[in-house]
Amino acid sequence: MNDDDWLAAFDEQTRGAPALLPDGAEAEWDGPALRITGQHRGMVGLAPGARVAGADLDRLIVRQRDLFAARGEAVEWKAYGHDLPEDLPDRLRAAGFVPQERETVMVGLAAELAVDAPPPEGVVVRRVTGTHDLRRIADLKSAVWGDDGSWLVEHLAAMIAADPDGTVVLTAEAxxxxxxxxxxxxxPGTEFAGLWGGSTLPAWRGRGIYRALVAARARTAVERGTRFLQVDASDESAPILRRLGLRPVTTTTPFVWAPPEASRA
Structure with missing residues (x-):
């Protein structure tokens, strides 16, 4: 496969309406835009290869913003580096969407990532599902990133409840x-699974823990017959993932809009 093949597989298999959503969440198309409501933060994105531009695109963007404003919810427009038109970011900014840190979309073969990579001595990797452990994960995220990660508890619990085998949550504990x-x-219905999270306490970085969790999740994916693994990688994680065998296929930038009350919260 060349780079175009990897990107085509990603676009075709992962950017449609989700086959499974947690209770309360809904996905619907507004022309070329896929919109998901009823979760921690709404999501919007264009269909791959969408051909909308100019005033039509402006109206589409404003329509999404106004719908979430009426719901009193924040929304993230996920803009990919290869999406057209090229002035999409400028038009999102003009509508009040604020760009967040750009990430690199990386794809790899699960079989190549499913290596034997044990955690360092004294660190135990285990699968968790209970609310108590999910709270501990949220506390970890808050400590690492300096934000409020409490929303993760409800989000992960809802994902696990919707499909207990569809979301596999791991902790590394010392x-x-x-x-x-x-x-x-x-x-569901694709050859893909997504790698998410990976937050590590600063004092424990550089010891192979992140790599151990990538390998553990890859082994689970292989057991389930999954071919590809995908991750939206930060600048910090991308070099590690590249060394492990994932390749960059595009970039993604979250553009976020929030009503004033949500921003204050």
């Missing part, structure tokens, strides 16, 4: 402390 956490989300 002396009873969660030092890293990550999860694997299968994309």
């Amino acid at each position: 002396a009873g402390e969660v030092v890293c956490a990550a999860w694997l989300e299968f994309v």
Whole structure:
């Protein structure tokens, strides 16, 4: 496969309406835009190859913003680097959407990532599902990123409830402390699963824990017959993932809009 083949597989298999959503969430198309409501933050994105531009695109963007404003909810427009038109980011900004940190979309073969990569001595990797452990993961995210990660508890619990085998959440623990956490989300009806999370406490970085969680999730994916793994990688994670065998196929930038009350919250 060349780079275009990897990107085509990603676009064709992962950017449609989800086959499974947690209770309360709904997905619907508004022309070329896929909109998901009823979760921590709404999501909007264009269909791959969508041909909408100019005033039509402006109206489409404003329509999404106004719908979420009426719901009193924040929304993220997920803009990919290869999406057209090229002035999409400018038009999102003009409508009040604020760009967040750009990430690199990376894809790899699960079989090549499913290596034997044990965690360092004293660190135990285990699968978790209970609310208590999900709270510990949320606390970890808050500590690592300095934000409020409490929404993760409800989000992960809802994903697990919707399909207990569809989301696999792992923690890496040392002396009873969660030092890293990550999860694997299968994309039903496709050859893909997504690698998410991976936050590691600063004092525990550089010891192979992140790599161990990638390998553990890859082994689970292979057991389930999944071919591809995909991750939206930060600048910090991308070099590690490249060394492990994932390749960059495009970029993604979240553009976020929130009503004033949501921004204050």
